[in-house]
Amino acid sequence: MSNTPFRIGFLPLVDAALPILARELGFAEDEGIDLTLVRDMSWATVNDRLLYGHSDAAHLLAPLAIATTLGLGRPATPLSVPFVLGLNGNAITLRPDLAAQVTTVGGPGDVRAIGAKLAAVARAADKPLRFGVVHRYSSHNYMLRYWLVGCGIDPDRDVEIVTVAPPFAADALAGGEVDGICVGEPWNSVAVDRGAGVIVAVTSQIWLRGVEKVLAMRRERMEEDPDLTHRLIRALYRAGTAFVDPERHDEITAILARPDYLDASATLIRRAISDQILFAHGQAAVHVPDFMFQHREAANFPWVSQAAWLYAQMCLAGHTTANDADYQAAQRVFRPDVYRAALRPLGVPLPGASSKLEGGIADSLGVGTTQGRLILGADRFFDARSFDPEGLSEYLTESIPK
Amino acid sequence: MRIAIIDTSTTRAAIISEGLKEAGLDDLVLIDGHGPLVAQIEAANPEVVLINLENPSRDVLEEYFVVSRALARPIAMFVDQSNPEATAAAVDAGVSAYIIDGLSKQRIMPVVDLAVRRFNAFARLQAELNEAKSALADRAMIDKAKALLMKKRGIDEPAAYAALRKAAMDSGRRIGDVADTIVTAARLMGDL
Numbered sequence: 193m194s195n196t197p198f199r200i201g202f203l204p205l206v207d208a209a210l211p212i213l214a215r216e217l218g219f220a221e222d223e224g225i226d227l228t229l230v231r232d233m234s235w236a237t238v239n240d241r242l243l244y245g246h247s248d249a250a251h252l253l254a255p256l257a258i259a260t261t262l263g264l265g266r267p268a269t270p271l272s273v274p275f276v277l278g279l280n281g282n283a284i285t286l287r288p289d290l291a292a293q294v295t296t297v298g299g300p301g302d303v304r305a306i307g308a309k310l311a312a313v314a315r316a317a318d319k320p321l322r323f324g325v326v327h328r329y330s331s332h333n334y335m336l337r338y339w340l341v342g343c344g345i346d347p348d349r350d351v352e353i354v355t356v357a358p359p360f361a362a363d364a365l366a367g368g369e370v371d372g373i374c375v376g377e378p379w380n381s382v383a384v385d386r387g388a389g390v391i392v393a394v395t396s397q398i399w400l401r402g403v404e405k406v407l408a409m410r411r412e413r414m415e416e417d418p419d420l421t422h423r424l425i426r427a428l429y430r431a432g433t434a435f436v437d438p439e440r441h442d443e444i445t446a447i448l449a450r451p452d453y454l455d456a457s458a459t460l461i462r463r464a465i466s467d468q469i470l471f472a473h474g475q476a477a478v479h480v481p482d483f484m485f486q487h488r489e490a491a492n493f494p495w496v497s498q499a500a501w502l503y504a505q506m507c508l509a510g511h512t513t514a515n516d517a518d519y520q521a522a523q524r525v526f527r528p529d530v531y532r533a534a535l536r537p538l539g540v541p542l543p544g545a546s547s548k549l550e551g552g553i554a555d556s557l558g559v560g561t562t563q564g565r566l567i568l569g570a571d572r573f574f575d576a577r578s579f580d581p582e583g584l585s586e587y588l589t590e591s592i593p594k
Numbered sequence: 595m596r597i598a599i600i601d602t603s604t605t606r607a608a609i610i611s612e613g614l615k616e617a618g619l620d621d622l623v624l625i626d627g628h629g630p631l632v633a634q635i636e637a638a639n640p641e642v643v644l645i646n647l648e649n650p651s652r653d654v655l656e657e658y659f660v661v662s663r664a665l666a667r668p669i670a671m672f673v674d675q676s677n678p679e680a681t682a683a684a685v686d687a688g689v690s691a692y693i694i695d696g697l698s699k700q701r702i703m704p705v706v707d708l709a710v711r712r713f714n715a716f717a718r719l720q721a722e723l724n725e726a727k728s729a730l731a732d733r734a735m736i737d738k739a740k741a742l743l744m745k746k747r748g749i750d751e752p753a754a755y756a757a758l759r760k761a762a763m764d765s766g767r768r769i770g771d772v773a774d775t776i777v778t779a780a781r782l783m784g785d786l
Contacts (some may be wrong), residue, residue, distance in 0.1 A: 232647070232648065233648055233649065233650040234649065234650055234651070234652035234653045235653050236652035236653050236656055236670075236690070237647045237648065237652060237690075240647070240685055240690065241685065244681065244682055244685045245682075246685060246686075265656060265660065265670070266670065326653070327653050327657070328653075328656075328657050328660060354654075354657070355653055355654045355656075355657035355658075356654065357650040357651055357653060357654055358650075359650055360650065360651075369630070
């Protein structure tokens with residue numbers, strides 16, 4: 193029997209690793225899938241190809257999957273997320289002179305203190321500081337806004353946030369079009385290498401377990417062939433186990449750097465996947481544990497509460513108006529049931545719950561599972577708040593700055 | 595009706611604008627996407643924007659349309675679900691369109707159809723060009739292989755070509771590939 197053809201759209205970013213490895217390391221083939229990767233240069237195009245059937249699944253920004261389901265910017269089309277492709281992996285990079293005013297250049301600092309200094313600089317600036325994020329409906333945008341608000345900066349009045357395509361982010365910073373960027377790797381490192389920017393924070397410092405890219409499928413497509421979906425999830429899961437094996441970092445770096453995938457510097461990719469971050473040009477790289485979290489601790493599990501948190505941020509940003517029907521629809525995008533059904537045969541630990549109090553784990557914690565043993569690491573937010581998916585309206589009320 | 599064309603390929607942009615002009619649509623603005631995109635769009639103030647799907651600036655453009663303070667905001671053609679075939683044809687061709695909300699469909703559809711046809715024509719041109727290039731390379735390789743065979747086996751040119759063609763037929767390969775193998779082998783053996 194011939195393998196089932198399956199196409200996944202992606203953007204050339206380090207966190208597109210799992211679908212690429214599922215193909216290149218033979219895990220897709222083992223599951224009888226003839227996997228093709230379709231590279232694009234904008235999320236709009238990745239999403240359009242998914243909606244019009246050019247691709248069967250996509251490496252997508254988690255909030256964009258929710259926005260598309262809710263009909264923001266595109267006709268409402270229900271998307272499903274049966275697998276999370278990774279947590280965090282983004283950074284905030286500022287102009288070197290601006291960075292020097294808010295942090296000790298060269299290493300990670302206390303993001304509260306950095307934010308407080310940034311607030312003072314922003315207030316004193318002649319014109320509003322301008323930040324570039326990769327997409328309106330991106331975790332980058334929501335994480336940046338969350339941090340700014342938490343530090344007393346109004347993201348709509350005190351600063352400007354604009355969209356910058358990741359490949360142009362370093363140019364925009366160098367050319368003075370923006371004062372800071374919040375993008376994924378390797379684009380922060382590109383800016384640092386060129387001396388155009390200094391990393392002042394990584395997003396894992398803002399939310400230690402922040403959901404980032406997801407595997408998105410049209411719900412209809414996912415449900416019409418559950419067996420195929422399950423095989424794909426198993427292939428991606430095995431790609432995840434390979435990704436976190438330090439022995440394979442060189443091999444993985446070489447694959448990702450290839451012209452048909454990231455077409456980027458192997459040195460920069462190697463740094464990102466081994467959590468080695470060069471904060472400023474000419475300094476030594478610093479090991480930032482959990483910079484990019486692609487697999488351990490059930491990182492690939494689509495917690496419904498992660499979708500709920502993103503919906504809350506979309507409401508706070510004024511991208512949509514909170515209502516119960518949309519909130520339910522947003523949460524239904526994440527499909528832990530499909531994840532469990534796919535991975536049960538592998539005997540891997542599966543969380544028993546589908547939703548949790550986000551930011552509620554201060555230290556590693558053993559959690560209930562349907563099989564296996566699972567320890568979840570801390571998932572705190574930088575401001576020590578937590579998010580209870582059962583209490584959206586209270587959360588939104590508390591989040592409005594006084 | 596003012597139409598802005600944003601394309602990473604200047605050749606394709608020229609092919610599209612030529613087609614639009616022939617159809618009597620000559621209020622065109624060409625934007626190559628290397629300069630500040632948003633400022634150029636703002637200055638052009640178009641009613642229709644055509645942009646190639648592989649353009650990295652689509653996300654920037656969509657964000658600008660969402661936050662634009664202009665009274666008439668362009669929206670993605672994809673938002674209009676009344677004509678799914680037209681949309682699918684556009685995605686297939688690799689073009690996307692943004693259209694001022696409220697612009698009549700009778701006026702816009704010919705523009706989109708034309709853009710799709712021109713995109714496809716460009717893709718065909720590209721394919722033909724690639725084919726011509728590879729045919730030329732094959733030609734050169736076949737000539738070299740023929741010369742080798744003629745010298746080595748003391749046969750004439752038609753016989754050398756016939757031998758190549760038979761080998762290609764027998765092994766189910768392209769004649770250019772067979773010639774390439776012979777030339778590579780000869781080079782390794784020190785005959786070249």
